[in-house]
Amino acid sequence: NDDFAKALNGDGNYLGFADVIDEFSGTEVANLAKYYAGLCCLNTGDFNQAVSYLEDYNGKDVFVSSVAIGALADAYMELGNVAEAAKCYVSAAKKSANSFTSPMYLLRAGMAYEMVGDYQNAINVYNTIKADYPNSNEGFSIEKYIARAQAEMK
Numbered sequence: 668n669d670d671f672a673k674a675l676n677g678d679g680n681y682l683g684f685a686d687v688i689d690e691f692s693g694t695e696v697a698n699l700a701k702y703y704a705g706l707c708c709l710n711t712g713d714f715n716q717a718v719s720y721l722e723d724y725n726g727k728d729v730f731v732s733s734v735a736i737g738a739l740a741d742a743y744m745e746l747g748n749v750a751e752a753a754k755c756y757v758s759a760a761k762k763s764a765n766s767f768t769s770p771m772y773l774l775r776a777g778m779a780y781e782m783v784g785d786y787q788n789a790i791n792v793y794n795t796i797k798a799d800y801p802n803s804n805e806g807f808s809i810e811k812y813i814a815r816a817q818a819e820m821k
Contacts, residue, residue: 675707688720698725702735709742717742733763737772744779753779757792770796770805777812786820 677683682690684704691697705720721739726732740755756776760769773792780789793813800806 669710671707671710675704675711702726702731705735705742706738709738709745712745714742714745718746729763730765730768733759733768733772736762737768737775740772740775740779749779749782750785753783753785753788760792764799766800766803770800770803773800774805774809774812777816781816781819786816789816790820 673683675683675685677686684700684707687700688697688704691700701720701724705717705724708714708717708720718739721735721742724732724735726735736755736759740752740759743749743752743755753776756772756779760772760776763769773796777789777792777796780786780792790813793809793816796803796805796809797813801809
């Protein structure tokens with residue numbers, strides 16, 4: 668019920684994700700708990716700890732791994748490390764190429780690239796959305812992002 672602190676640290680009756688990581692270190696359960704702990708930290712504003720957990724997560728599931736990389740990018744954005752966030756967003760988009768998360772992460776990457784003044788990379792990811800995901804929500808409005816980045820380059 669959106670009680671991320673309790674999910675992370677437990678409630679006295681049940682272990683939290685941090686406890687699972689400690690007690691079951693080296694297991695797949697602990698590894699998955701790192702993903703959930705990272706999301707908890709992201710949602711509670713502990714972005715440095717979110718980065719730590721999400722960087723340690725090594726998932727086998729392509730879709731969950733993609734979302735974990737996207738969450739890592741979100742944490743980097745919150746910390747002001749926009750260039751690293753952009754790289755992670757691109758990685759998340761490529762990890763599980765699909766018409767739902769890929770265009771979303773590519774758009775975020777493009778906006779992050781624009782924030783750091785890397786308009787060519789922004790245009791590149793926007794053009795990927797245009798070419799590969801034209802029917803996505805992001806694809807329907809991608810022309811305005813391309814035009815803006817091109818205008819900024821000049």
